[in-house]
Amino acid sequence: MTVTVLGRQADPASLVEGEYSFTSDDFRTIAALIYEQSGIALAETKASLVYSRLAKRLRKLGLPTFADYCELISSPDGEGERGAMLNALTTNVTRFYREPHHFVHLRDEVLRPAIPFLKAGGRMRLWSAACSSGQEPYSMALTLLSVLPEAPQLDIKILATDIDSRILDQARSGVYPDDLVSPIPAAQRDRWMRRDPTDRQAWIMGQEVRSLVIFKELNLIGDWPVRGPFDAIFCRNVMIYFDDPTQERICERFSALLAPAGRLYIGHSERVSTRISGLVSDGLTVYRRTGAGKP
Ligand SMILES: C[S@@+](CC[C@H](N)C(=O)[O-])C[C@H]1O[C@@H](n2cnc3c(N)ncnc32)[C@H](O)[C@@H]1O
Incomplete structure (x- = not known):
């Protein structure tokens, strides 16, 4: 017909x-x-x-x-x-505090225990490895600021990378309309964000939050010009688009870049193969690096 x-x-x-x-x-x-x-x-x-x-x-x-x-x-x-x-x-769907239990885990298991070390000048590196329009790394930064308001003056950085150059421009701008900002608690929003002067229906990330996050283009299946070790890597809701051998290769590389006891956070429908060396389960879709990580 x-x-x-x-x-x-x-x-x-x-x-x-x-x-x-x-x-x-x-x-x-x-x-x-x-x-x-x-x-x-x-x-x-x-x-x-x-x-x-x-x-x-x-x-x-x-x-x-x-x-x-x-x-x-x-x-x-x-x-x-x-x-x-x-x-x-590329599918760029994301939101602030997506899968909230990861941010509770990050705060209580990674950030809080490190506070004395960080205040004494210690170094911490976090990575959002498919950051889309920025809500994930900014949620990491806001979580950090909630327990360590002086973080911008310390040796702490959040690397935020994505393959999509256009979405990274949006992330760097740090501007979000009211409806996207709603998952951020009002007290945090009022302290660390301000109204966008050009649009009263939008908020913009404040300087302290921005100073913690570095955005870069990076292809997860290409070279990674990054310097570990990382205390936490968020790689969520992207590996689902890759085939099994690609997922395994990427997880092996994450494992090698994690600090001892560093954490890998993955999306709710993703899994880390049991074949990956040095990673053990540490809660729902969270993995912990065992032994000595390779910096
Ligand atoms: C669905 S979003 C996930 C955003 C965020 N991680 C979250 O969970 O809310 C998937 C992101 O992965 C990025 N992506 C797809 N393939 C990639 C690759 N090979 N390397 C790096 N990023 C990639 C896309 O551009 C997109 O922004």
Whole structure:
């Protein structure tokens, strides 16, 4: 049966009904490039999502078909568009204090016990390894400030990284509308944030919070120009997009970068394989580094 879509004859080989024909070959070309670039393994069940996010790119570029788009991203000239495609396909859903038990654990098991050491000049490094628009590292910073208000004057830093350059710009701006800020307790918000002077419906992170967080672009399947050891690594709700061997490689690398007794926090639907050396369970989706970590 031939279906007509927006006045055109729909292609029966298309995986998705819509303005553009989107075949299995198109999907495979895109999925292979995304896997190579980011480790994200896209199943064909995600065809509608890929179509809807990339149809916007085709319109913007004035390309008539997905086959033309695939030709562009597969060519040396397509480097810029490969980055735009990746940004369009990453899922950036996040929120302040997402999975709140992790922040209670961080405060009570990692931060509070370290206070005397930190006040005496000790060093602490935390890492939010897929930070999206910044709510995760800023929640870590606010948790830290709740028990150690002088943290900005001490040797404590939170590294916040993501593969998506566009979402990092948003994170760096530190501006969030009222509805996104609602999980932050009012007392913390009033102490460490201020009203955005250009938008009365939004809040902006204060200087003390910002001074604790360093944002950088980093691909979890590429080189990691980071200096451990880390006392805590949050890598939540991203490994779910990777296949098992990629997840295992990343967890081994985290394990090697954790300080002795450093913690790894993962998302609620993620698991750390029992094959990973040096990590033992330390609560719900929290792991503790045993023995001596490799700095
Ligand atoms: C669903 S968000 C999770 C944000 C936050 N960790 C949380 O749990 O709320 C997933 C993030 O992982 C990032 N991401 C995807 N692939 C990545 C990779 N290969 N390296 C680094 N970040 C990646 C995406 O850009 C996105 O911002």
